[in-house]
Amino acid sequence: MKYWLASPILLLFFLSFMTQRTVAQETATxxxxxxxxxxxxxxxxxxxxxxxxxxxxxxxxxxxxxxxxxxxxxxxxxxxxxxxxxxxxxxxxxxxxxxxxxxxxxxxxxxxxxxxxxxxxxxxxxxAADVTPRELPTGFATLEVSQLVGVPGQAIGLRGVLEVVSAGVVTAVLGDNEMDVFSNERYLVGLTGTGAFFGTQQPELSIQVGDAPPWRQPWQFRDPTSWEYQQLTLTGTAAQIDQESIAEERARLFEIWEQNSGPAQWQAAFQLPINSFLEISSTFGARRSYNSGPYRTYHEGVDFAAYGGTPVLAPAGGTVVVAEVLYVRGGAVIIDHGLGIYSGFYHMSSIAVAPGDVVTPGQIVGEVGTTGLSTGNHLHWDLLVDAIWIDAQAWLDQGMDCWILDGLKRPCE
Ligand SMILES: [Zn+2]
The missing domain is CATH 3.10.350.10 (LysM domain)
Structure with a gap:
């Protein structure tokens, strides 16, 4: 009995010793x-x-x-x-x-x-105990990024703690794109997105505080495991889409999206803008070829196929900045969530809010329809960070909403 008890314990001890040894060697090299x-x-x-x-x-x-x-x-x-x-x-x-x-x-x-x-x-x-020696930008006590390997089409964030409250103006640039930078006393967050065609590059992250020399470090990006490929055929009137109206609508919306919209207006994790849908009929970033042409464009949002009249909900708190019928997007509502983050809901058959309305999470903003350039009842939801379309599904999965608020020492439910 003694041996019977002792041997598995010995074996366990030996096994755990071996495992620890292997792990220690791997992390050390x-x-x-x-x-x-x-x-x-x-x-x-x-x-x-x-x-x-x-x-x-x-x-x-x-x-x-x-x-x-x-x-x-x-x-x-x-x-x-x-x-x-x-x-x-x-x-x-x-x-x-x-x-x-x-x-x-x-x-x-x-x-x-x-x-x-x-x-x-x-x-x-x-x-000093408990401090990892790192070469951080001048004036930074800590610096971390939302993901060590960036993925194209996703929101990219950095957050840090400054050594003093007024360290100077902080600018952060990723590649050639200046990030939106927000601070709450010593706490600082930088945000941007990358396009779905960004690829496997190593753009340089550059951070400058006041007049200090800029700090620079490259950042690895990788492609997501797969992109959807869609071949669309346009015939008849659909092939004669008014390109000028498309460009005008886009330019007008970018004037709104490029505005730095002030403090965060959300206090809890974002939720889906629709409770009842048939399927996700098109994911963000799906490569699109029109009439057998090259895959030059991609889908800028997430499509939820749903019955007409299904309520469309605000995914988080914010202020309505667009509520009208547009040429491409049809019945459209755009919500400014603060910190340069905007979400839009398109092709709706009715609109339940007006510009200037402050919405609460889950509040009905309209109903699913098929208005504008649309071939069936669905909700197109898009999300922009720093005036760049990002994958709203990945945003929800990553918990970027609370990661950002944590970085600014604000509560997130
Ligand atoms: Zn769509």
């Missing part, structure tokens, strides 16, 4: 790059020369910082250190005073003989 994992900061954190990191990662360009979301190999001997990574602007003495540590201990740890000597941009490491 490969990491996923986070914002602020510059070559210099990684070298300090793992006590490895930068040259060793370059030679272990020949697939990465040593002239650029490691891209956020990519995997990086470390030597098996790498030992992570905790502490603060700094590129000082004054002398080491000034840095020590501002961080409340002894200048001599920094000098010793960083191999500097005289703490009064100007630091000349040489990185400094200040040991």
């Amino acid at each position: 490969r990491i996923v790059v986070q914002p602020g994992d510059s070559w210099a900061a990684l070298a300090v954190r793992f006590q490895v020369p930068e040259a060793t990191l370059h030679s272990l990662n020949p697939h990465m360009n040593p002239m650029r910082q490691p891209a956020i979301g990519t995997e990086l190999t470390l030597p098996e001997t790498a030992v992570p250190q905790t502490g603060t990574f700094l590129r000082p602007w004054g002398t080491l003495l000034e840095t020590a005073v501002s961080h409340n540590v002894s200048p001599w201990s920094i000098a010793l740890r960083n191999g500097v003989s005289n703490p009064h000597r100007p630091a000349l941009y040489q990185p400094i490491f200040i040991p």
